[in-house]
Amino acid sequence: MSEFHHIPVLLNDVLSQLSPKPGQSYLDVTLGGAGHASEVASRIAPDGTIVGFDRDPDAQAAAQARLAPFGLQSVFIQASFMDLDEALRARGIPDRAAGGGFDLALADFGLSSHQIDEVSRGFSFQTEAPLDMRMSQAGETAAEFLARVSDTELADILYEYSDIRQSRALARKITERARAGTLQTTTQLAELCCGIMGYPRPGHPHPATRVFQAIRIAVNDEFGAIDAFLRDIPRWMKPGGRLCIISFHSGEDRRVKEAMNKWQNPCTCPPRLPVCVCHKVPLGHVIAKKPVEASPSELAENSRARSAKLRGFVFD
């Protein structure tokens, strides 16, 4: 494994929304290289605590090394945040109802730069590599997924996750080649995309970029994990707890926005009723109505912050 490289996005905005204080408890469900976590750790030290999740075993090793100097009590969990409840309970960590929970939490979705740059992981098509794309380095690879999925299922994935107009023709060709065993590498898939979507033009993103994104989301069930996380996280936030979520895809941000709006305004009464009869209680409030995006100076230093959107929530 090469040295872990990742610049944390919207770092100052996250710190300003979380506002970490000495002694607080912090849950980071996408630890990565602990870029955000190490900054939070320095502010909650010396008595703060950290629980960190990442489904990628590479991340755990890098994060552990980076957080060690702070000497905080920490727990690393190599699992998906889809299994938040189960993983925390299995370690005897109490939830809010049992008088526990976290003061601070962060989810920073998507891939780390390390995962993209590590050629053998198959997330990038710049260099030939096996068609893998598994964040956890376990389970079904992208090549296996494409050989199993039906062409209509894949067409829906390409269209819904990446808005690809040629989704049907592309899906037919991809599944045909995958089943025949002739779609095994990243560059073979990129070449196939160009054959149907056209070759890259200067100043335009490579056509395979969005295809890779859609397949990666499906292989890792990224939206399923986010839905489960948004369902479960309120149970783990203390009163006054502050949660930040960074999204990189419109499908992610839409889920976060809808969940936070529902936490803030859970009332399900028809608008014609003069008073609320459902008596659903708000869980807290959003920190800002609009998401925070990267400033021009951050973008100049880190182009991967381009599509980042940060939303924050304070639990009552």
Ligand SMILES: C[S@@+](CC[C@H](N)C(=O)[O-])C[C@H]1O[C@@H](n2cnc3c(N)ncnc32)[C@H](O)[C@@H]1O
């Ligand atoms: C954008 S990086 C996080 C970077 C980190 N905030 C930092 O500053 O170093 C996203 C990380 O989340 C992990 N990840 C993505 N989906 C996950 C999931 N469902 N469960 C656990 N980890 C996940 C990825 O493996 C990756 O390491």
